[in-house]
Amino acid sequence: MKNKDFLVENKVLVVDDDQVTRVILCQILEKEGYQVFEAGDGTQALALFKRLKPAVVIIDAMLPVMDGFTVCARLCELSGGRIPVLMLTSLNDEESVKLALQAGAADFSTKPVNGPVLCRRVERLLRSRKIEFLLKKSRASKQSLIINVPDGIIGVNKYGLIESFNPAAERVFGYSYAEAVGQSVRKMLPDAFREQEQVFIEHPGIENKMFNSEREGTGWRKDGSNFPVAIKISGFCAGDRLVIVRDITERKLAEDNLRLTARVFESVSEGIIVVDSAGNIQTVNAAAVSITGYRKEELVGRHYSFLKVILNDSSSAENILSGVRKNHYWQGRVWSRRKDGGVYPVWLSISAVRNETIRNTYAVIFRDITEQVRWEAEKQKLAEQAARVQRINSMGNASASIAHEINQPLNSIKVIADSVLYWYKKGQVNEVAPLIESFQKITDQAGRISSIIKNIRNFVSAGSAGRQEPCNLNNSVSRALAILDHRFREHGIKIKKSLTWNLPPVLGNQSMFEEIILNLLANAVQALDVSSRDDKIINCVTRQEEEKILLEITDNGTGLDNGMIDKIFDPFFTTKTAGKGMGLGLAIVHSGVSVCNGKITAENNHQGGATFKLEFPVANESAWKK
Ligand SMILES: Nc1ncnc2c1ncn2[C@@H]1O[C@H](COP(=O)(O)OP(=O)(O)OP(=O)(O)O)[C@@H](O)[C@H]1O
Numbered sequence: 129m130k131n132k133d134f135l136v137e138n139k140v141l142v143v144d145d146d147q148v149t150r151v152i153l154c155q156i157l158e159k160e161g162y163q164v165f166e167a168g169d170g171t172q173a174l175a176l177f178k179r180l181k182p183a184v185v186i187i188d189a190m191l192p193v194m195d196g197f198t199v200c201a202r203l204c205e206l207s208g209g210r211i212p213v214l215m216l217t218s219l220n221d222e223e224s225v226k227l228a229l230q231a232g233a234a235d236f237s238t239k240p241v242n243g244p245v246l247c248r249r250v251e252r253l254l255r256s257r258k259i260e261f262l263l264k265k266s267r268a269s270k271q272s273l274i275i276n277v278p279d280g281i282i283g284v285n286k287y288g289l290i291e292s293f294n295p296a297a298e299r300v301f302g303y304s305y306a307e308a309v310g311q312s313v314r315k316m317l318p319d320a321f322r323e324q325e326q327v328f329i330e331h332p333g334i335e336n337k338m339f340n341s342e343r344e345g346t347g348w349r350k351d352g353s354n355f356p357v358a359i360k361i362s363g364f365c366a367g368d369r370l371v372i373v374r375d376i377t378e379r380k381l382a383e384d385n386l387r388l389t390a391r392v393f394e395s396v397s398e399g400i401i402v403v404d405s406a407g408n409i410q411t412v413n414a415a416a417v418s419i420t421g422y423r424k425e426e427l428v429g430r431h432y433s434f435l436k437v438i439l440n441d442s443s444s445a446e447n448i449l450s451g452v453r454k455n456h457y458w459q460g461r462v463w464s465r466r467k468d469g470g471v472y473p474v475w476l477s478i479s480a481v482r483n484e485t486i487r488n489t490y491a492v493i494f495r496d497i498t499e500q501v502r503w504e505a506e507k508q509k510l511a512e513q514a515a516r517v518q519r520i521n522s523m524g525n526a527s528a529s530i531a532h533e534i535n536q537p538l539n540s541i542k543v544i545a546d547s548v549l550y551w552y553k554k555g556q557v558n559e560v561a562p563l564i565e566s567f568q569k570i571t572d573q574a575g576r577i578s579s580i581i582k583n584i585r586n587f588v589s590a591g592s593a594g595r596q597e598p599c600n601l602n603n604s605v606s607r608a609l610a611i612l613d614h615r616f617r618e619h620g621i622k623i624k625k626s627l628t629w630n631l632p633p634v635l636g637n638q639s640m641f642e643e644i645i646l647n648l649l650a651n652a653v654q655a656l657d658v659s660s661r662d663d664k665i666i667n668c669v670t671r672q673e674e675e676k677i678l679l680e681i682t683d684n685g686t687g688l689d690n691g692m693i694d695k696i697f698d699p700f701f702t703t704k705t706a707g708k709g710m711g712l713g714l715a716i717v718h719s720g721v722s723v724c725n726g727k728i729t730a731e732n733n734h735q736g737g738a739t740f741k742l743e744f745p746v747a748n749e750s751a752w753k754k
C-alpha cells in the first residue's frame with residue numbers, strides 16, 4: 129500500500145445492502161492494505177461507526193430503510209464532520225451526487241465500482257484528512273504560542289493600527305485586547321518605526337519590501353508610565369507588520385548595576401587583583417596598576433605566584449599564600465615592592481569569592497599605608513616625648529614633695545641637735561633627762577624620715593607584679609581590719625562588714641591586697657576624723673558578679689570634693705597638711721590594683737562620704753598553675 133505511513137489509520141467501513149458488492153469492495157481494499165468492516169444497512173453502519181471509529185466510510189446511496197444520504201448526514205453529525213464519507217452513486221446520477229455532497233459526503237464514486245479509481249479516492253480522502261488535521265494542529269500550536277509567549281506580540285496594519293494584541297502585550301502595556309485593537313501602535317511604542325519610516329522616506333516605492341529591524345526603545349503603559357523595551361519588527365515596509373516587544377527593565381537594572389560595580393572597581397583607592405579559579409590573574413583595577421607600578425598587561429594573565437614578586441619578603445609571601453589556600457582568607461600588614469624596586473607598607477586582604485557560578489576565585493585587595501605608617505611613627509614619637517616630659521615633670525614634683533616631706537623632720541633634728549650643742553657649749557648641760565628627751569625627739573623625726581622613705585619604696589614596688597598566686601580577698605579584708613582595730617576603737621569608728629562566703633580567689637599577692645585595703649581604710653579613718661558626726665561607720669563588702677570579684681569600702685566621712693576624683697590617684701596628690709599625708713596612698717593602691725588586672729573607681733555616696741569600688745577578675749585555675 130502506497131503512503132501507508134501517511135495514513136492516520138487504515139480502517140474503512142463499507143456500507144452496502146448488496147453482499148456481492150461488499151465482498152468485491154472488501155477484496156479491492158484489503159489488497160491495498162486497508163482493514164475493512166462491513167455493514168448491511170444504516171443502523172448497523174451507525175453502530176459499527178461508533179465502535180470502530182473508521183478513517184473512511186464508503187456508503188451506497190441506495191440503502192433500504194435508511195437511505196445512504198441519511199446515513200451520511202447522521203455520521204457527519206456524529207463525528208462533527210471529521211470522518212470523510214465516500215458515496216457510491218449510480219452512473220451519471222447528478223441528483224444523487226448533489227444530495228450526497230449536501231449530506232456532507234467528501235467525495236463520490238459511481239457504480240459499478242472501478243477498483244483502482246476507488247482506491248485512489250480513498251487514499252486521497254485520507255491524505256486530505258491528514259493535511260487538514262496537520263493544518264489545524266499547526267494553527268492551534270501557533271495560537272497557543274502567541275498566547276503563552278512571554279513577549280508581547282502585536283500585529284500592525286499598513287496604517288500603523290493594531291490588529292492583534294496577545295496576552296503578554298496586555299500584561300506589558302496594561303491595555304486589554306479590546307482597548308488596544310484599532311489604536312495606533314505609536315501610542316505605546318512612539319519610536320518603534322523610526323528606522324522603517326526613514327528607509328521608506330529615503331527609498332519611496334519600496335512599500336512591499338520585507339523589512340526586519342531590532343532596536344531598543346521606550347514603551348508607554350496605559351497608566352502613563354514608561355519602561356525600556358527591546359522591539360523586533362518584521363513585515364512589509366508600508367504594510368502589515370508583526371511587532372515583538374520585550375520589557376527589559378530588569379536587564380537594564382542589572383546592566384546599570386554592573387556598570388556601577390565596574391565604576392566602583394575602577395575608582396576605589398584600594399588596589400584590587402582578581403585571581404581566577406585556574407590561579408591566573410584575571411583582572412586588576414586602576415589603583416592596583418598605580419600602586420604596584422606594573423602595567424595592566426604585565427599583571428593580567430600572570431599566575432598568582434607573581435604576587436610573591438609584588439610582596440617584598442618571599443618567605444612571608446609563601447606563608448600568606450599557603451594560609452589563603454588553607455583558610456580562604458588572610459589579612460594583615462605587609463611590605464610590598466613596586467616594579468621600580470621601591471618598598472612600601474600595605475594593608476593586604478585576600479579572600480575567596482564564592483557564589484553559585486564563581487568557584488575558587490580570590491580577590492586580593494591592598495592599600496598603600498605609607499602615609500598611615502609615617503603618621504603612626506610620628507604619633508608614637510610624640511607620645512614618647514610627652515611621656516618623657518611627663519616623667520620629668522613627675523620627677524620634679526616628686527623630688528619637690530620628697531624634699532618638702534623630708535626637710536621638715538630634718539630641720540627639727542637640726543634644731544634639736546643645735547640647741548643641745550648650744551647648751552653644752554654654754555656648760556649648762558648638767559642633767560641627763562633633758563638630753564634624753566632631745567634624743568628621743570631626734571629619733572622620732574628620724575623615724576618619720578624612714579617612714580617617708582618606706583612609703584616611697586612601697587610606691588615604686590607596687591608597680592611590679594612580684595609572684596602572683598590565688599588570694600582570698602575576704603582574708604585580706606579581715607587581716608587589714610584586725611591591724612587597724614585599735615585605731616577604729618580610739619577614733620570611735622564602727623566597722624560593718626558583709627563578706628560573701630566562699631568567694632572565688634583572685635590572682636595577686638596577699639600582702640599587696642592588705643596594703644591596698646590598709647591604705648583605703650587609713651584614708652577613711654582620716655576622713656572620719658575631720659567629720660563632726662557621731663555615727664562614724666566604715667563598711668567593707670565583697671561579692672562576686674559573673675567572672676569578677678568586687679570589693680567596696682565605704683565611709684560616711686567628708687567625701688571627695690568636686691573635681692578631686694580625677695586627681696586622687698595621682699602620686700603626691702594630697703589635701704592633708706604636711707606630715708599628715710604625702711599623697712602616695714591611693715597611687716600605691718592604683719598601681720597594685722592594675723598589677724592584678726583590676727580596676728578601681730571612687731565616688732561620693734548617699735551617706736556623705738566616699739566609696740571606693742575595686743574589681744578583680746576571678747583567678748583562672750589553669751592560668752595561675754602554669
Ligand atoms: N575616704 C576618703 N574620704 C575623703 N577624701 C579622701 C578619702 N580617701 C582619699 N581622699 C582624698 O584623696 C587624697 C589622696 O589620698 P592618698 O591616700 O593618695 O594620699 P594621702 O592620704 O593624702 O597621703 P598618704 O596616703 O600618702 O599618707 C587625700 O589627701 C584626700 O583628700
Ligand SMILES: [Mg+2]
Nearest residue numbers: 651709713714
Ligand atoms: Mg592616704
